[in-house]
Amino acid sequence: ILNVEQSPQSLHVQEGDSTNFTCSFPSSNFYALHWYRWETAKSPEALFVMTLNGDEKKKGRISATLNTKEGYSYLYIKGSQPEDSATYLCAPASVVSDKVIFGPGTSLSVIP
Amino acid sequence: EAQVTQNPRYLITVTGKKLTVTCSQNMNHEYMSWYRQDPGLGLRQIYYSMNVEVTDKGDVPEGYKVSRKEKRNFPLILESPSPNQTSLYFCASSTRGGSPYGYTFGSGTRLTVV
Numbered sequence: 001i002l003n004v005e006q007s008p009q010s011l012h013v014q015e016g017d018s019t020n021f022t023c024s025f026p027s028s029n030f031y032a033l034h035w036y037r038w039e040t041a042k043s044p045e046a047l048f049v050m051t052l053n054g055d056e057k058k059k060g061r062i063s064a065t066l067n068t069k070e071g072y073s074y075l076y077i078k079g080s081q082p083e084d085s086a087t088y089l090c091a092p093a094s095v096v097s098d099k100v101i102f103g104p105g106t107s108l109s110v111i112p
Numbered sequence: 113e114a115q116v117t118q119n120p121r122y123l124i125t126v127t128g129k130k131l132t133v134t135c136s137q138n139m140n141h142e143y144m145s146w147y148r149q150d151p152g153l154g155l156r157q158i159y160y161s162m163n164v165e166v167t168d169k170g171d172v173p174e175g176y177k178v179s180r181k182e183k184r185n186f187p188l189i190l191e192s193p194s195p196n197q198t199s200l201y202f203c204a205s206s207t208r209g210g211s212p213y214g215y216t217f218g219s220g221t222r223l224t225v226v
Binding site: 031032034036042043044045046049051089091093094095097098099100101102103104105 | 143145147153154155157160162202204208209210211212213214215216217218219220
């Protein structure tokens, strides 16, 4: 079983602050790393999928990096806005099972 | 529009009364999966399907059944629902399980078993 950890569990920031959070996973048997954004009362929505060590993806003010050798990924949000408030899930995929395992998520609240 | 359609959105039922939650995708995806979300526990996989007629248990399969007779449909069946199956359920699909394209989720079904 792929053990996925995300930190912090929750985060409260002021509008305009930049923030980042971490996803940790076993580096062996790694295949791909997904990031999802999950707003309250909606369904999770894919943000990024990364497969290569050193990969960096960007979507507007949100970016993510991947280190497959040490088994972690960072998600960064620059200049947080209230609409960024959501739970952010990471989900690594294992070559053994060929499916993703969702982490517990980081809940972000951006205070206007 | 590419989407995963789940029905119903909300359901209240009584213990022991069989129910089915439907899931349909229009993206010709091979992989489909069911999850339940409970407070403090994140998304837990119930069952998944790699392709037509191929299904397998996830992490919490007890009390659930699925079928995959056609590529587009993956219904979740609760033969005899119990109150501990009260939860928020999501169906998701993808080109493959470890897909480089991400999963597409349905809008969710909030089930209450009394």
